[in-house]
Amino acid sequence: MKKIVIIDGQGGRLGKLLVEETRARMPQAHILVIGTNGVATSTMQKAGADQAATGENPVVRGVQDADAVLGPMGIVVSDAILGEVTPVMAQAVGSCRAKKFLVPMNSCGVWVAGTQEMGLAGYVKLAVEEAARYLEEEDA
Numbered sequence: 001m002k003k004i005v006i007i008d009g010q011g012g013r014l015g016k017l018l019v020e021e022t023r024a025r026m027p028q029a030h031i032l033v034i035g036t037n038g039v040a041t042s043t044m045q046k047a048g049a050d051q052a053a054t055g056e057n058p059v060v061r062g063v064q065d066a067d068a069v070l071g072p073m074g075i076v077v078s079d080a081i082l083g084e085v086t087p088v089m090a091q092a093v094g095s096c097r098a099k100k101f102l103v104p105m106n107s108c109g110v111w112v113a114g115t116q117e118m119g120l121a122g123y124v125k126l127a128v129e130e131a132a133r134y135l136e137e138e139d140a
Contacts (some may be wrong), residue, residue, distance in 0.1 A: 002029045002135050005062050007071035007093065009036035009084035012043030014103060014120065018070050021128040034058045036084035057128075059089045066098040067138070068131045073109070074108030076100065081108065099134055101127040131133035 004022055006051030008015025012035055022031055033049040036059075046054035053062065063069055074080030075095040078087040093100065103123045104115050118126075 002067040003065060004029045004031050004131065004139070005066040005069045005098070005123065006031060006033045006044060006049070007036070007069065007075045007089075008033075008044060008080040009072075009074070010040060010044055012040030014038060014072055014105065014124070015044040016047040017120065017124045018085070018103075018128065019044050019049050021124050022070065023048045023113050025128050025132050029135075032062050034062050036081060036089070058093040063092055063096040063098060066096060067135060068071060068101060069093060069098045070101045070127055070131060071103070071111065072108055073102045073110050074105060074107040076102065077108055077110055080110070085086050087122050099131070100129045101134075 006015050006018045015033060019031060019033060022029060031049045032051045033044035035044060035054045038054050041052050041054040074085050076090050078090045104112050
């Protein structure tokens, strides 16, 4: 069973959408959600996660054995998401062995050249589809 970690902050809206889409596309996956705050964690947990945690240390520990990590671009940028992502969190996510599937968000202070302009639902679907494709190829 693949372990997918979904990280989000603020209200957890993106994370909720990622959980729902991941559960629909990969129902057998083990989904661990980690919020940078309790509201984000609660929102993602209600969307169908298998496990949930909040804060810096769960991010550090949770990504260590993950097969894939999904979330906003800011989870690899220190002080992103209005300061909710600590340098330790960004380092842990950025350096973990898991493949990262990141959604570009304006609140992260990063613009990525080559990304097409689309709505949040489109980005979520694209990120989960790429994660599923990657994990399926890994099993082949």
